[in-house]
Amino acid sequence: MQDDNELVRLVLGGNQQAYARLVDKYKGRIFAHLYRMIGQRQDAQDLAQEVFTKAYFKLDTFHLDGNFSAWLYRVAANHCLDELRRRKQTVKTLGEEVELIDAKTPEDELLQKEQQQLLLRQMKGLEEEYRSVLVLRYIDQLSYKEISKALELPTTTVQMRPIEREKSCEKAWKKGGLPYMKCHKSDQLKPYFDGKLSSLESAELEQHVDSCISCQVELVRLMEGTPEAEEWLAEELLSPHFTELVMGDIARQAKSMNRKNTWRKRSLDIMKKTAIAVAGLAAAVTFGTMVSPTFANYVNSLFHTINQADGGMKNAAVEGYVQEVNKKVSDKGITVTVKEVLADPTRNALILEIVDQDGKKLDFKAREYETSFTLTDKNGKDLNPEGDGWARKKYGDYMLVKKDLYHLFTGAEEVPDEITVGFEFSKIMQTEGSWKLEIPIDMKKAKEVAKTVVINQEYTSPQGVVIKLDNIITVPSSSLLTLQTDWNEQRNEEYRKLIAEKGWNDAPEGPRKEIGLTDGERMQHYLTSYDLAYEILDEKGNLIAGRDDTMFHALNGIEKNRVENTRQGNGDSEGRGMAWWDGFTPFTGHEKVIFKLHSIYLNEPASFEAKIALDEWSKEPVVVENSGSTFTFSKFHLKKSDEEEMIGGYKWDDKGGIIEFEATLPKDIVYITEWKAKDETGKVYRVSMNNGDAEYTRSKDGRVQIKSALFIDGLERQPKELTITYGIQQHQYRDGNWEVPIQLEK
Incomplete structure (x- = not known):
């Protein structure tokens, strides 16, 4: 993989695609830093866009033997400080919103969420110069030397300027976290991220978290500082077209440099919005109906302006399929207002605002x-008798309520012309009451443009997996590919x-004496x-969309333009037959697309075994080649405390x-699990691999390489010998x- 400075050389040589790669790499971190400084999400995105554009035209000032990330932070910090001085205002406290931010630097991990909250409260009202140092130091976790380079200040100045304020922040930091109500299952979340749960336990927990608000809150807290959170930040908080917007700005500015007159930022904003309007009308033509949304209708739509909206929702807002409601209900001094609804044959969504009697928006998320x-x-016919499938999430300062419809109806034509969403809040924060509304949604226009x-088409793979492509439903917010998968009789x-040969038919006939699955059931x-x-x-x-079920998407690089929460699967009684709905950002502008099967992933028994004497291990790394895998076990640690x-x-x-290792897997094997360890006495221990921090790459010959660590649960002493195995690949x-x-269809 090319490093930053190699990419910069390519950019200076005229390769703009190389700069797009740099934007993709750093957009989450730069946005996070600016958001903490500026306090407004949309403003932070605009500033991030300006920073990357400015950095492009300043690349010739970057020393090619320098640190690009530090240089980029300096451009971002200076640009943000200039904006704050222009506004003549101090930065707002971010409060609970910090839950959504991941500003992890390449070298360090973020502070825990509670520490950040306390720290940010301590920084309220500070001058920009002090605040910038504290954000870079405690939130982005840069060293004083790195901050000195980023702000172009002497290291001693960076250390001394806010020293008294740092001490007070550190005291608040060390006091601990904030109280919150916990679900008993939330204790399983960290083992889940540490890879200590089995696949079945993980699946059960995922299903629980989908409907448990308390666990969802804890999940966000634990996600802070993880690689998943950084990826989520770029995908969820920023516009999905952020990189394209930056490259578009660069192209426009490069063109304008050849003219005598310069454009003001306001003029650029107007031009940008006008371009979006034209694109929206073109998309409407592609659907077959000229919707002609007015400029104000969609530019001011919350579905269009709030960053958490996926690309499909934004597309639907642009095309005029968002209906303004502003219907409200009040009780106990709290008012719930339904601001807007998204009408779509495959999913409905509502944006709610909840305020107290003073008009202050309530932070219901936590x-x-x-x-x-x-x-x-x-x-009045109940279309969803089981009452399940409703998703709720924080959506900027609002609540998003969403219900998928594609599994309720076989086609868009079966969706009623009008449906009514009813809801009742019986408790908001600590206040019990009754907030009840019914919201009729006109579906006719959205149904008319559904194609x-x-x-x-059906295909059977050499392994006996049957794939049937049913159809593509294109609606305002997504292109939904429906397909079915199963096994043929030979594979069954x-x-x-x-199963019979291995003796894995060991399910108990009577009541279970112990909770959990048998080895055979696993x-x-x-x-x-x-x-x-x-x-x-x-x-x-050219790749316009893709689905990839592998745990580590970077291995293939084909996952693209997925629409949030639209992919679902229903299995038969044996679990082999599945029906899928895969949602992508609408395929507008394409008269023809090509479905191309990339991979099928099958779990197979594995027989890897590594027997290691610990006294040999203490002298040098142990290399084991077995069953096509090559493992280098480098270090062993015994952790004696909790x-x-x-x-x-x-x-x-x-x-x-704890065992640190590096491994090269057999050809075409992309993941391994079901680890066990046995000491010299024959005692068997449960083992899990750290997947959250693991590095997965491919060698030149395409084999998967892993750098990670194993955790042997319950090991209390250093054994003389360990036999390590994994059973599934x-x-x-x-x-x-x-x-x-x-x-x-056109």
Whole structure:
């Protein structure tokens, strides 16, 4: 992989795509830093866009042997300070919003969420110069030397200027966190991220978290500082087209430099919005109906302006499928207002505002609230009798309520012309009451532009996995690909034979004496699980969308333009037959696309074994080649306390043994699990691999390489010998040569 300075050289040589890669790499970190400084999400995004544009035209001032990230931070910090001075205002306190931010630097991890909250409260009202140092020091966790370079200040000045304020912040930091209500299952979240849960336990926890608000709050807290959070920041808080917007600004400014007159920022903003309006009208034509949304209707829509909206929602807002409601209900001094609804045949969404009697918006995200929802037609028929499937989340200063419809109706034509969403809050924060509303949603216009293209193509892979493409439904907020997968009879027979040979039919006939699955049941669960990867290409072969079920998307790089929460799966009683709805940002502007199968992932039994004498290990790393894998076990640590410690570059908070390793997996194997360890006495320990911090890359020959650590749960002493095994490996099959051209309706 090319480093930053190599990319800069390419940019200076005229390669703009190299600069787009730099923007993709740093946009989350720069946005996070600016957001903490400026206090407004949209302003921070605008500033981030300006920073990357400015940095592009200043690249010739960057020393090619220097640190690009420090240089970029300096450009961002100076630009932000100039903006603050121009406004003549101090930065706002961010409060609870800091939960959504990940400003992890390449070298360090973020402070915990509670520490950040206390620290930011201490910084309220500070001058910009003091605040910039504290944000870089405690939130971005730069060293004094790095801050000195970023702000172009002497190191001693950086250290001394805010020293008294730092002491007060440090005292607040060390006091601890903030109280919150915990669900008993939230204790499983950290083991989940540490890879200590089995696949089945993980799946059960994921299903629970989907409907548990308390666990969702804890989940956000734990996500702080993880690689997943940094990826989420770039995908969820920033516009999905951020990099394209930056490159567009660069192109416009480069063109304007050849003119005598210069454009003011206001003029650029107007031009940008006008361009979006034109694009929106073009998309409407592609759907087949000229919607002609007014400029104000969509530019001011919350679905269009709030950054958490996915690309599909923004597209629907641009095309005029957002209905303004402003219907409200009040009780106990609290008012709930439904601001807008998104009408779409595949999903409905509502944006709610909740304020107290003084008009202050309530931060319901980190508090308990109790709600129930209904979905009916205009005659009162219950369209969702089970009452499930409602998703709620924080959406800027608002609440987003969303319900997917595609599993309730077989096609857009079956969706009623009018549906009514009913909801009742019985508790908001600590206040009990009754806030009840019914919101009718006109679906006619959205149904009129829904286009269904029947595909009806089927393929059976050499491994016996059957894939059937049903159709593509294109609606205002997504292009929804529906497909079914199953096993053929030959594969089912091979599976049954394997289970019988291995003796994995060990499910108890009577009541279970112990909670949990037997070893055989665990293996059955793994072996009946399978995953897919496919690409959606344009007529020139360019990737416009993609699904990839592998745990580490960077290995293939085809996951693209997925619409949030639209992919679902329903399995049959045995778990092999599945029905899928995969949502992507609408394929507008394309008359034809190509479905291309990329991979099928199957779990298979593995027989890796490494026997290691600990006295040999203490002298030098131990290299083990077994079953096609090559492992280098470098260090062993025995953690004797439950206190959190940083060991081998990873954080651990339980007692046990820790083994650092690097490995090269067999050809086409992309993941391994079901680890066990046995000491010289024959005692067997449960082992988990640290997937959250693991590095997954590919070697030149395409084999997957891992750098990670294993945790041996319950190991209390250093054994003389350890035998380490894993029992499951995920095989990536690329031998399915299947492409399906799909003609989309104009």
